[in-house]
Every structure is written in C-alpha cells, then in structure tokens.
Amino acid sequence: MEQTSLKELEAVIAIARRGTFRAAAIDLDMSTTALSHTIGRLEAGLGVRLFNRTTRSVSLTDAGRLFVQQVAPSLQDLYAALDSVRAQRETPSGTIRINAAPFAARAIISPLVLEFLRRYPDMNVDIVTEGKMVDIVKDGFDLGVRVAGLVPSDMIAVSLGQPQRHAVVGSPEYFERHGKPVVPADLLNHRCIRVRLPDGSSFRWRFEKNGEQVQIDARGPISLDEAGLTRTAVLESAGIGYVFEQDILPDIEVGSVVRVLEDWTPPYPGLCLYYPGRRNLSAGVRAFLELAREFSRQ
Numbered sequence: 001m002e003q004t005s006l007k008e009l010e011a012v013i014a015i016a017r018r019g020t021f022r023a024a025a026i027d028l029d030m031s032t033t034a035l036s037h038t039i040g041r042l043e044a045g046l047g048v049r050l051f052n053r054t055t056r057s058v059s060l061t062d063a064g065r066l067f068v069q070q071v072a073p074s075l076q077d078l079y080a081a082l083d084s085v086r087a088q089r090e091t092p093s094g095t096i097r098i099n100a101a102p103f104a105a106r107a108i109i110s111p112l113v114l115e116f117l118r119r120y121p122d123m124n125v126d127i128v129t130e131g132k133m134v135d136i137v138k139d140g141f142d143l144g145v146r147v148a149g150l151v152p153s154d155m156i157a158v159s160l161g162q163p164q165r166h167a168v169v170g171s172p173e174y175f176e177r178h179g180k181p182v183v184p185a186d187l188l189n190h191r192c193i194r195v196r197l198p199d200g201s202s203f204r205w206r207f208e209k210n211g212e213q214v215q216i217d218a219r220g221p222i223s224l225d226e227a228g229l230t231r232t233a234v235l236e237s238a239g240i241g242y243v244f245e246q247d248i249l250p251d252i253e254v255g256s257v258v259r260v261l262e263d264w265t266p267p268y269p270g271l272c273l274y275y276p277g278r279r280n281l282s283a284g285v286r287a288f289l290e291l292a293r294e295f296s297r298q
Contacts, residue, residue: 006078008042009071011035012050016068017139020058027128076137080280092284093122099136100145102129103227103244104271108145108160116291123284131198131225137276142285148269155274158289161296163267165245166206169257174237180260181240184214191239192218196225205242207264214264218242 014024015035025035043049050064060068100108105127113125128141133152136144144155147164151157168181174191181187184207195203195218202223204215220239224230227247234241234248234257241248245265251257273292275285 008038009075011038012042012064012067013072013075013140015039015051015058016060016064021053027126072138076140079140091122092120092282092287094282094284095124095126096143096282096284096288097126097128097141098143098145099128099130099134099139099141101131101147103247104145104147105129106227107162107246107271111295112160112288112292116288119291120284120287123287136274142275142282143288144274145271146274148272151272151274154276156277157272157274158292159269159296160271160273160292163270165267166242166265167245167248167252167259168205168240168242168261168265169234169248169252169259170240171235171237172255172258174234174239175258175260177237180258182261184216184261184264187216187218187240190220192220193230193233193239193241194218194220194223195230195242196223198225203242207261208266209264 011024011028014027015021018024018027021032021035021039025032028035030038039051043051046063048063049061050067052059052061098105098113109127113127117123117125133146133150134141134144136142136155144151145160148157148159168187170180178190181190184205187205192205195205197203202217205218207214207216218240222233222238224233227243230241230243231248231251233239234243235251240260248257252259273289275281275289281289
C-alpha cells in the first residue's frame with residue numbers, strides 16, 4: 001500500500017465531521033471532485049470502503065468508524081505538536097479555526113477578526129458558523145465563540161466585554177394596522193416571526209422587568225432560523241420579530257422598523273471566546289486572545 005498522506009487523513013475526518021463531501025471540501029479549501037478522488041485513493045490503498053455514498057447521503061462504514069476513532073486523537077496530537085513548534089515563532093503565522101454562532105461571527109468580524117488580520121498579515125482565519133454547539137477539540141477548532149452561559153465548563157473563557165440584548169421590532173405599517181404590544185402577553189394576539197432552534201424546537205421569547213421573568217411561545221405564520229431572514233420578514237410587515245439588537249439597530253435608527261417592549265429586554269452577559277486549557281497555544285491563537293482582551297477593555 002502507498003504511504004497514507006496527512007491530507008488523506010484530514011479528508012476523512014472532515015467528511016465525518018461535516019456529513020457531506022461538499023461541506024468538507026469547503027473546509028479543506030478544495031473541490032468536491034478532488035476530495036472524492038482523495039478518498040477514493042485512500043480506500044483503494046486500504047482495500048476497504050470508509051464511506052457509504054449515495055446521491056442523497058454519506059455515512060461511515062464500520063471500517064470508517066473504526067478508522068476515525070483511532071486516527072482522530074492521533075491527528076489532534078499531531079496538530080498540537082505543530083502548534084507547539086509554531087509557537088516559537090516571533091511573528092504569528094498559520095491558520096486559526098473558529099466555530100461561532102452566526103450572530104457571534106457577525107459581532108466579532110470587524111472589531112476582532114479583520115483587525116487581527118491587519119496586524120498579522122501572515123495569519124489566516126477560518127470561521128465556521130453553526131447554530132448548534134460542537135466539541136471544538138473533536139472537530140478541530142482552535143477557538144469557539146458563544147454567549148457566556150453556553151461556554152462548556154471545561155473550557156477557558158475570555159469575555160469580549162460587550163453585553164448582548166434582544167430587540168422586539170415591527171414595521172411602522174404593521175403597527176399602524178395591528179397596534180403595539182404594551183406587555184409581553186400582548187404578543188399572543190399578534191403575528192410573530194417564530195425562531196426555530198437548531199434542534200428543530202421553537203425558541204421561547206424571553207423577557208424580564210423588575211425581577212419578573214416571562215417566556216412567550218410566539219405564534220405566527222412563519223418560522224425562521226436565520227437573523228437575516230427574520231429582518232426581511234419584519235421589513236416586509238409579515239409580523240413582529242425578536243432579534244439581536246446589533247442586527248437591527250441600523251434599521252431602528254432610520255425608522256425602517258419600530259422597537260417595542262424595550263423596557264422588557266435588559267442586557268445580559270455577552271459573548272466569550274473559549275478554548276481548551278490543556279492545549280499548547282500557537283503564537284497566532286495567543287495573539288488573537290490578546291487582541292480580544294484588548295477589545296474587551298475598551
């Protein structure tokens with residue numbers, strides 16, 4: 001058998017992690033065809049199939065599951081060794097992989113990521129956005145970004161300092177036709193744009209005022225899982241939306257949407273970067289964390 005390359009090992013892990021050749025190819029910065037050929041060569045050399053492939057799905061074979069179970073930890077050890085060597089460089093270089101919720105990625109892209117790349121032109125940053133929580137160590141990420149309450153207890157968290165806040169908004173036309181809610185319970189008589197969580201369940205809209213906490217199971221004609229789609233629906237007067245404040249502030253400022261129940265949506269602990277404490281940090285990750293701490297102090 002020909003010697004197996006690191007590229008082939010990374011390909012198997014990426015497909016197992018992402019579930020499709022297309023998504024894995026994007027992560028690996030290669031074409032789907034090239035990735036398919038890479039796996040084909042590896043399977044031919046091993047003499048076994050690692051994946052069951054149909055036009056609709058990809059799944060690991062028994063041999064593939066065994067392969068991933070045994071190779072993934074060794075690959076992580078190899079990455080850690082490479083990071084240890086790179087950490088000796090005075091000038092950071094290489095790639096940082098970050099897993100973040102979509103809204104979190106939008107929050108850090110300008111003040112952190114783009115500023116980091118300006119300061120360290122030899123660095124690359126690869127951001128993967130996912131609504132669901134992932135194991136950043138298992139899935140090969142250097143850093144995660146989530147709200148403080150979702151950071152796993154075994155991770156080291158670095159607060160980004162900025163509190164988060166929700167906003168309840170509707171278009172002027174919608175409120176002219178239907179009136180404005182005065183308390184959260186009034187939303188039950190309105191058309192609301194429902195928020196669908198990654199597990200398929202509906203997100204309950206959360207409110208708090210003077211120590212009173214309320215959760216509303218919003219009702220409405222449409223359920224969405226992406227903030228940009230919710231914004232579009234609100235602007236088109238489809239109903240009332242419950243969104244992150246930073247995603248809608250420009251529309252509030254120009255009057256495209258009207259905010260309601262503002263006194264029921266106080267700030268809450270904001271975003272954190274997090275990473276595993278047992279791993280040797282590369283020079284690039286250390287520099288990114290230092291920039292994050294600098295940002296949080298502003």
